[in-house]
Amino acid sequence: MPHDPPIPASPPCFAHELSGGQPVDPQTARDVARFRKAERARLIAARLAVPATERAALADEVGAELDALLQGHPGAVVSLYWPFKGELDLRGWMARAHARGHPVALPVVAAKAQPLVFREWAPGCAMARGVWNIPVPADGRVLRPGVVIAPLVGFDPQGFRLGYGGGFYDRTLAALAPRPLVIGVGHPVAAMPTIFPQPHDIAMDVVVLGRGDIRRRGAG
Secondary structure (H helix, E strand, C coil): CCCCCCCCCCCCHHHEEEEEEEEHHHHHHHHHHHCCCCCHHHHHHHHCCCHHHHHHHHHHHHHHHHHHHHHHHCCCEEEECCCCCCCCCCCHHHHHHHHCCCCEEEEEEECCCCCCCEEEEEECCCECCCCCCEEECCCCCCCCEEEEEEECCCCCCCEEEECCCCHHHHHHHHCCCCEEEEEEECCCHCCCCCCCCCCCCCCEEEEEEECCCCEECCCC
């Protein structure tokens, strides 16, 4: 399969240059970008250092917590992810959610500076290599998720997510109407005092970390 080249980060829209209708100080924007890059590297290294057995146990706990959160959303289209760089492996939970009647989709990068496309996934479906060589469904329907389960590198008490710097999730959430329920999942080490959110950042509704640790936006 051909390997797609990495797609560099780009902001969701012109709003990244504004704060309260005024231009963001360029030096502040550069400082925030440097901070996020350093934190991203630190947090990815921290989660990769977690033993595989502990990661698997956390994934099981997160899956049980997701079951409880989805009880109020029967039959909802659920977007998940294929694990990458030490992210929690929820593929087993994904198959079980599909078996329980939730249509499942995986995010696909359609083009630089564009929202993600959510393509239907089912056990055994044909897969292809996407951006960063992450497997994605090779074909299938494009679905609109009612629940987005997003992997996170870091997060803060306001529910803002530190990802990989491409801005794809923020751009996608800005374009989805009605807004889906957005659940971030990750390791307990991902907690940060702040990501220094910028105007284009969109907060998650809830973060699930396993061990009964469920944090709702703004609850601390």
